[in-house]
Amino acid sequence: MAKKTNAVQPISSGPVALDATDRKLLSLLAEDSSRSYVELGNLLNLSPPAVHERVKRLKRDRVIVATQAKLDGCKVGRTLLTFVLVTTNGVASTKRLLALSSLPEVEEIHTVAGDSAVMLKVRPRDTEGLEELLARIESIEGVEATRSYIALSTFLERGPSPEL
Known part of the structure; x- marks a missing residue:
């Protein structure tokens, strides 16, 4: 098995x-x-x-990975769309951030090239929720810094286009 x-x-x-x-x-x-x-x-x-x-x-073939309803974050009480860049001191630290995938406010986790190691798309309920999440991220061993960007308006949000 x-x-x-x-x-x-x-x-x-x-x-x-x-x-x-x-x-x-x-x-x-x-x-x-x-x-x-x-x-x-x-x-x-x-x-x-x-x-x-x-x-x-x-x-x-995993081209279609899920069928799901797209929810309006504001209407379900998750009003603070935020992108969080996380700088770590190594690959092991970066992998520890995957534990955040179980949190409901974490929508996406990406490793990225550049000054940061990971980019998170999060949608906490409010600024207090964001502050609690940032404290949790910063408590992970090997996390050196975070930088947050709060989205004020969203004009386009979609997945990849299959059209060439």
């Missing part, structure tokens, strides 16, 4: 061969993932079973 691990892994492992129909299907699903296979088939000139097979393949 394979050992199950709870370790956080990078999301992507490289490109997958996609044809024009796959890309159009992905665009339609990214726009509205609640569309039925019948509706998608009509838009793509495919049968619903053919669409279903493509979706199954795209999920198996």
Whole structure:
């Protein structure tokens, strides 16, 4: 039996061969993932079973990694969209930051090139919540500094486009 691990892994492992129909299907699903296979088939000139097979393949190949509702942070009480850059003193310290993935206010964790090692996208409930989160980050062994950027307005927020 394979050992199950709870370790956080990078999301992507490289490109997958996609044809024009796959890309159009992905665009339609990214726009509205609640569309039925019948509706998608009509838009793509495919049968619903053919669409279903493509979706199954795209999920198996991890092109589609999840189907989820996109929530309005402000309407669910998470009003403070913030990007936090974290400087660490080494790879081990950077890996310790992955423990933050279990916190509900942490939406994304990225290792980055440049002056910082990690960039977090967080959405705490308010400034006090941000202050508590920053204190938690700064208490992690090997964290040297944090720099926060609070978003005032969001005009565009989306995932990658499958179109070339």
